[in-house]
Amino acid sequence: MVEAIQEAEKNTSGEIRFFVESKCAYVDAVDRAKEIFFSLKMEQTKDRNAVLLYMAMDDHQLALFADEGIYQRLGRQYWTEEVKKIIAHFTKDNYTGGICHAIRDIGLALQKEFPYEKEDKNELPDEIIFGN
Numbered sequence: 001m002v003e004a005i006q007e008a009e010k011n012t013s014g015e016i017r018f019f020v021e022s023k024c025a026y027v028d029a030v031d032r033a034k035e036i037f038f039s040l041k042m043e044q045t046k047d048r049n050a051v052l053l054y055m056a057m058d059d060h061q062l063a064l065f066a067d068e069g070i071y072q073r074l075g076r077q078y079w080t081e082e083v084k085k086i087i088a089h090f091t092k093d094n095y096t097g098g099i100c101h102a103i104r105d106i107g108l109a110l111q112k113e114f115p116y117e118k119e120d121k122n123e124l125p126d127e128i129i130f131g132n
Helices: 002-009 029-039 068-090 095-113
Strands: 015-021 050-056 061-066
Touching: 002 015, 002 095, 015 095, 029 050, 029 061, 050 095, 061 068, 068 095
Parallel strands: 015 050
Antiparallel strands: 050 061
8 A cells, every 4th residue: 555655646746645543533534534634734735735545444434635735626526436436445345455546546636636846755654554
């Protein structure tokens, strides 16, 4: 998955992070993803184009949280469809494939909206973050 993130970020100034934990501390996974997004200071990217993929394994919860720069360009429907695609993979017990597919899709969208420029740098770490 780290390789998928690095590959997805290769041609964009956008940033993707993946956070996994056992249980979601909130009723709504989007609220938890938002809390994590800001605690990781992901809103501090230059173009406000970071995306957090959040998953709570035991609670079977999933959310995508995108900063305003990329969220506004792609719209709510894009993010809803990406979550549906991930869930479709999960129902076939293809968890890694679902996550990697979503990362690739998001990377392509970021590449279109925020193409890589010579002065771009990797603003956020690429490793998977494990919560409790």
